[in-house]
Amino acid sequence: METDDYISKPFHIEExxxxxxxxxRRTGAFVNESLLxxxxxxxxxxxxELLxxxxxxxL
Incomplete structure (x- = not known):
């Protein structure tokens, strides 16, 4: 497994x-307010729902 990013504690949930x-986005996935x-x-x-x-x- 390769490390892509690191965030130290404490962190803000928005970060x-x-x-x-x-x-x-970098992996070609898509995300918005209601859809992953x-x-x-x-x-x-x-x-x-899962499709x-x-x-x-x-489920």
């Missing part, structure tokens, strides 16, 4: 959020 979003997407995986935060290849996965 963590910004760094996670930057990492997701990486490849064929999608997580809708608002509806609490793989646009098929709903029951």
């Amino acid at each position: 963590l959020k910004v760094r996670i979003e930057a990492l997701l 997407k990486c490849g064929t995986l999608k997580i809708n935060i608002k509806t609490r 793989i290849n646009n098929k709903k996965v029951n």
